[in-house]
Amino acid sequence: MKIAFIGGGNMASALIAGLAGKLTAGADIHVVDPNADALERLRTQYGVTTATAADADAAVAAADVIVLAVKPQSMRDVAAQLRPLIDTARQPLVVSIAAGIRSADLARWLGYGAIVRCMPNTPALIGMGITGMTATAGVSAQQKQAADDILRAVGPTVWLDDEAQIDAVTAISGSGPAYVFYFIEAMQQAAKELGLSDEQGTQLALATFAGAAQLATQSSEPVSLLRERVTSKGGTTYAALTSMEQSGVKAAIVKGAKAAAARGKALGDELGAAG
Ligand SMILES: NC(=O)C1=CN([C@@H]2O[C@H](COP(=O)(O)OP(=O)(O)OC[C@H]3O[C@@H](n4cnc5c(N)ncnc54)[C@H](OP(=O)(O)O)[C@@H]3O)[C@@H](O)[C@H]2O)C=CC1
Numbered sequence: 001m002k003i004a005f006i007g008g009g010n011m012a013s014a015l016i017a018g019l020a021g022k023l024t025a026g027a028d029i030h031v032v033d034p035n036a037d038a039l040e041r042l043r044t045q046y047g048v049t050t051a052t053a054a055d056a057d058a059a060v061a062a063a064d065v066i067v068l069a070v071k072p073q074s075m076r077d078v079a080a081q082l083r084p085l086i087d088t089a090r091q092p093l094v095v096s097i098a099a100g101i102r103s104a105d106l107a108r109w110l111g112y113g114a115i116v117r118c119m120p121n122t123p124a125l126i127g128m129g130i131t132g133m134t135a136t137a138g139v140s141a142q143q144k145q146a147a148d149d150i151l152r153a154v155g156p157t158v159w160l161d162d163e164a165q166i167d168a169v170t171a172i173s174g175s176g177p178a179y180v181f182y183f184i185e186a187m188q189q190a191a192k193e194l195g196l197s198d199e200q201g202t203q204l205a206l207a208t209f210a211g212a213a214q215l216a217t218q219s220s221e222p223v224s225l226l227r228e229r230v231t232s233k234g235g236t237t238y239a240a241l242t243s244m245e246q247s248g249v250k251a252a253i254v255k256g257a258k259a260a261a262a263r264g265k266a267l268g269d270e271l272g273a274a275g
């Protein structure tokens, strides 16, 4: 299977890192990006073949799967560049990971409709990503399987019936790692203000996050019950959670995630309406 990544930035690098070495023998990764330094790094680290955007032709024409990993704002121009290069008779699969961009708009720009739209996340870098996925009617069962194989190399996949749900997936797991890092940063700051060293604070915050996430994953009990078990009556956790609730922390997180989903929809509206 020949896979051409168009865009070798943050998310493509995370996917390639997770994929490298996991695909079956004969699988072949090409990366197209304008930045020579980024391509050099990907070649050295993961043994992929690279091309600058100017000579993407061969990689695109030969690809079984074309992964579009450019910014949503670049997608229309990139699709216009790719349109004459796609050999439609060979029926390659197009996989878009762009936030907001709808399959129908992408199909119009590409003049080609076998599209899987998905939303991965950066823990793919260490094989711990999760991806929400949808396929257009033009995607064959075999192509769907190929897309699933690629994304499952970096973590579980969740298939959605309705493409509109991808904005919700973006808000929860696509952007989600940033919310978690933000929370960890807050814990680091608190540790420092409470007199611990940077190193101690980081170690305690990270181990707590990893341990709690694993406990919640492995437990058959609801997360709320696990939280209650930490919260002794009249104790320290109760004091913390009461203060957080009074500050509206949970409501702010819910509101923030909804803002991410709304931004995904707005990107789709704005960029899709552009022509
Ligand atoms: N980062 C994340 O956590 C996630 C991102 N995504 C989606 O992935 C996509 C990429 O995001 P991200 O990796 O963060 O962004 P980056 O900016 O890191 O990567 C995009 C890359 O595409 C390159 N590029 C621009 N034009 C072309 C072209 N014509 N041909 C080939 N490459 C080109 C850019 O180069 P240059 O910088 O020179 O323009 C850049 O290196 C976005 O659509 C985003 O919505 C999805 C899930 C999670």
Ligand SMILES: O=C(O)[C@@H]1CCC=N1
Binding pocket: 099, 170, 174, 175
């Ligand atoms: O912030 C963004 O728009 C992208 C999509 C999900 C994560 N990063």
